[in-house]
Amino acid sequence: MSLKKKLSFIFSTIVTFILILNNILSYYYTRDLLIKDQEKQMELLVKEISIAINHSQFGVESLENAIGEKLRAAAIAAQNALDPDINKVTNEQLVELSKKLDVSYITLLVKEKGDIVGVKSSDPQERNLSTKEWGYWYTAFQQLFSNKNVTIPQGQKLSNYWSGPMNVSASNPDHVDKWGYYYDGTTNYIISPYMRDKQIMDFEEHIGPDAIVKKTLSNNKSLLNITGFNPNTFGLPPVYTEQNGKKFIELENKAIQFGEYEYKDKNVDVSAVRKAMKTGKPISVQSTVNGKKVLKSFIPVSAQNPYVIGIVTDYKVIQDVLNKQLLNNLIISIAILALVFIVSYFLSRYIVSPINQILLKVDEIAKGNFGEQVIIERRDELGALANQVNVMSLNLLDHTDELKKKNEEIQYHAYYDFLTGLPNLRFFNKTALELANSNDKETMAFLFLDLDRFKFINDLLGHSAGDAILRAVTNRISSLLKEGEMMSRIGGDEFILLLPNTSCKEANDRAQTILKELEKPFIYEGNELFITSSIGISMYPTDGKHVEDVIKNADMAMYRAKEQGRNNLQFYTADMNDWIQRRAILEKGMRQALEHDEFTLYYQPKVDINTGKITGSEALIRWRHPQLGMISPQEFIPLAEETGLIVSVGEWVLRTACKQSLEWQRLGLPKMGVSVNLSPRQFQQANLVEIVSKILKETGLAPEYLELEITETIAMYNESYVIAKLKALKDLGVKIAIDDFGTGYSSLSYLKKFPFHTLKIDKSFIQDIEEGSDDNKIITTIIAMAHNLKVNVIAEGVETAEQLQFLQQQQCNEVQGYLFSKPLSVEEFYKAFSEIQEAALTKINRKSE
Structure with a gap:
């Protein structure tokens, strides 16, 4: 079919469709008008009938x-x-x-x-x-x-x-x-x-x-x-x-x-x-x-x-009117269609000729003949279209060279990370594979690096702060690389390093250097931010014959480093495959543990170092897995933080501990506080204060008997946010403790501003107490500082009489540890309370003498 006939057919079809649609709409519009008119007439008739009936009813009533x-x-x-x-x-x-x-x-x-x-x-x-x-x-x-x-x-x-x-x-x-x-x-x-x-x-x-x-x-x-x-x-x-x-x-x-x-x-x-x-x-x-x-x-x-x-x-009355109108509309539509066919035939002839000319030139331009021009002397839409085709042809000619230049830029971004400028994983794999193929006997080290708690910075300070940290980390690590070594960002806060011709010892030394370099504070908008990393290391070809397998093993080793407490490195070992499977089982089981009542709380008493009285207890979570038995918190707590389950688990711990503390008071035990650890993810919750307040009201525990323990690393991010939240918790009447003090990066300037009640000295310092040791000096300094700040200080992990004696000499306020009692179940704590109290009085009084 020729273009002229196509245009005539299309135009006629459109008009026909419009006429049919108009007739249909007119039919239903008229029908609705007739029905509404009928309703109005019926309303008037009803008024007449009702008036007559009212007169009739008046006669009946009379x-x-x-x-x-x-x-x-x-x-x-x-x-x-x-x-x-x-x-x-x-x-x-x-x-x-x-x-x-x-x-x-x-x-x-x-x-x-x-x-x-x-x-x-x-x-x-x-x-x-x-x-x-x-x-x-x-x-x-x-x-x-x-x-x-x-x-x-x-x-x-x-x-x-x-x-x-x-x-x-x-x-x-x-x-x-x-x-x-x-x-x-x-x-x-x-x-x-x-x-x-x-x-x-x-x-x-x-x-x-x-x-x-x-x-x-x-x-x-x-x-x-x-x-x-x-x-x-x-x-x-x-x-x-x-x-x-x-x-x-x-x-x-x-x-x-x-x-x-x-x-x-x-x-x-x-x-x-x-x-x-x-x-x-x-x-x-x-x-x-x-x-x-x-x-x-x-x-x-x-x-x-x-x-x-x-x-x-x-309804026949309405239908008769509609049928007459439909017949009239059909006659008019047929007359209009006949006129449209005639007009469309002559109009298509006027339009088609210049369009064919334009199409021929467009076809030449499409074949790559940029710069071709259409010659049409008209001042209508077709003339304007011809001018536009001419402009397009010239623009294509001008942009050809520019596209060649941009192609090089696109090629660059296909292999490099937009934020840091580092090679991406695609380029990294390509380079590593080429090195491995060129010399399969050369030993290469792959370092898989993940920033610890980076999500906390992103959520608390925003993605602009996170991006600044990623660029700063890139600059620090890149400055440590030698010629021929490569660093790649593979996504989020994960990086991978390729160190050719490197032994295990050299890889260990380089990883240690990176860890120390990242421990230095980062400055963002005048604030000091601290961030650490976990590094997994695997060796080629020792840990795999294929580069993809070696990288996967390095990733696996990095997860083991996170499990070991973060801010450390781990080499890949064959047993890590079993560990990964166990980790998958734990993650799946943890999602059902709360529902199946598999978690339980153990309580370790805290003792006043001057009076020997039990002042409270710390609630410590345990997990009885139905297949794997008792799971250590050191194993499943980091996993809970990674998956986000720590929020629901932490809320369960808080509610359960408050209920138990009040229950012991009702059973006749002395009124004493209970300490509950807050994870960084929990502290980050916008509604944390509301949750704590709600749990206190639900359980009936007085606020002064609840102490929330936060790690000092929480205090390092967004000072104003942390202070505001701590003050809100303090206004509830809840006590705040800084846990694991001395292991992070707290400074006196932070401590002076934070509204807390207690400092807890980390057990790592207590375990190494020796006369004249550096740990002794640190403990002495922390206790003196706490007294100057007029806050309570408690030492955890006390296991020997010598440790207790030293802490008494330094006037520490409270202690907890195996010297007095290991963490106990609810039943054990209640039954052994009097015995533990009597033993504590004996040990404290003996040292006082």
């Missing part, structure tokens, strides 16, 4: 009131004719009196054993009739006997008189029944005359709602059915009032108030009636009943007349 007043007059006449004592009145008298007063019958009601009973009546069926189950009728009788005005909403109320609402007999709906009840206290019985009346039925037959509906339907052939619905009872079973074995329906409870209920679609109709009454708006429904399509409109009358009028109209 007749009902007249009957009620007639019954009251009959009751008063009966009172004058009868003895006030019911025992002196006979049924025969009531029969005769009913005839004289022109009522159907008269019944006398009395109180009798918690009931009100119709004892005597001119109608044998009304005698000995119980009314206790008559609902509000019974309530009205009680109020009459109490000489009170009847207050129930139903019925007609006059002085000393109540007339029940009119009922329609379920067995004979051709008349209405009306009862009256009179009592003024002069008799010992209620006088109840009854009338069966057809006046109301006759009245409604001539000018009632049904008569109005018939007249309306006869005047409008499009109206098929008009029905008055009671929204409260429509769709529900009939509500009968039963008296003396006869069933009656009260007029106000009839589901169909007037009209015939034809064209039934009950489920849809019930829903529409109730929705119309609830919203106060007309509801229209299209329906097909007995093969005839109709439009049903359900229109609420008013709040004063709580019923809904349903009007059914023949």
Whole structure:
């Protein structure tokens, strides 16, 4: 098909689609307008019908009131004719009196054993009739006997008189029944005359709602059915009032108030009636009943007349109008399409020729002939398009050389890290593989380096600080490399170094140098930041015949270095594969350990070095793995920190320790504090203070009995953030302890600002106490500094009498360690408390002497 024919076809197709869409939209738009117009007409019709019905109902109410007043007059006449004592009145008298007063019958009601009973009546069926189950009728009788005005909403109320609402007999709906009840206290019985009346039925037959509906339907052939619905009872079973074995329906409870209920679609109709009454708006429904399509409109009358009028109209009226409009639209559309075909044919000829010329030049440019020009002298869109093609052709010619230059830059970024400028893993692997292939007997060392707790810096100070640290680390390590050695950033905070022609000893020395270099503080925005690294080392070809395997083994060794406490190096060994498998098992099991109640807490007592009294305990977590047995915290705590599970585990430890401390107080142990360790990840939580406060409230432990231990490395990041959080915890009443003091990089300037209560001297210093040793001097200095800062100082890891004696001499405040007790389970701690306390007093007093 030629381009000219294609354009003509496309243009005609678009116009055809638009016309079809317009006809469809017009059809449905008109249909909706007709339905809305029909609804408006029905609303006006309903107003007319409701006005006529209101007049009719006013006449019915007037007749009902007249009957009620007639019954009251009959009751008063009966009172004058009868003895006030019911025992002196006979049924025969009531029969005769009913005839004289022109009522159907008269019944006398009395109180009798918690009931009100119709004892005597001119109608044998009304005698000995119980009314206790008559609902509000019974309530009205009680109020009459109490000489009170009847207050129930139903019925007609006059002085000393109540007339029940009119009922329609379920067995004979051709008349209405009306009862009256009179009592003024002069008799010992209620006088109840009854009338069966057809006046109301006759009245409604001539000018009632049904008569109005018939007249309306006869005047409008499009109206098929008009029905008055009671929204409260429509769709529900009939509500009968039963008296003396006869069933009656009260007029106000009839589901169909007037009209015939034809064209039934009950489920849809019930829903529409109730929705119309609830919203106060007309509801229209299209329906097909007995093969005839109709439009049903359900229109609420008013709040004063709580019923809904349903009007059914023949949908054919609307459909006829729609069919006529659709025919007109089709004729117009055909005429427009014929005109479009003619115009599109000539228009396509005008457009196609210059387009073909442009396409030929574009094809030449696409083949690489940059600089080709289109010659078209036109001032329309095609002329503008030709100019744009010419500009594009010249620009392509100009940019060819520039693209060649950028290609070199792209090639560079394909092999180098954007942030640090280091070779990426792709280039590193390529270089290592080339070296290995060129001399497979040369020994090469691979150092896999990961920064410790780098995520903590990123989360606390932001990624800009993290990026600055990564660049600074790159500069420091790069300055240590020799010619031919390579450093690569492989992602995040992980680096790998290639040291050709290097022995194991040389690799160890180089790694030690890197560790010491990174221990120096980094300066960021005037703050000192401390960061360490874990290094894994593997040797080629000793630890693998393929470079990929050696790098993987170095990665494995790095994880072992992290497990060993970070800031150290580890060489790859064959047993690390087993360790990696064990690590995977532990990580998987830890995710279920809390749920399966596998964690438990052990408690190690703390002793006052002056009095010998137990002042508290430190909560230490243990893990009883179902297959591997007891797992050391040194093994699973670092793993929990890496995976982020330390947050949920730490919260469990805090809650459990607080509960246990309060439980021991209730069991009679002295009131003493409990210490709980906070991990760096926990301290980083924005809602940490809220969590601690919530746990204290839940467990009921007083804040002064809880001590939170943080490592001094936490204090090295974002001074203002750390101080603010510590102050918030202190405001709760919780105590703060600096744990493992002396092993990090704390300075006096930090310690003076931090709101803490206790310094804990790390056990590594206590274990090496010897006369004149450097550790002794460090301990002495820490204790003196703590006293000057007016904070408590505690030494952990005390195992010998000599260590205790030295700490007493230096006036340390508290101690904990195996000299007094190992960490104990809950049961062991409680049972052995008195024994531990007595032993501690003995040891402390012996040294004091």
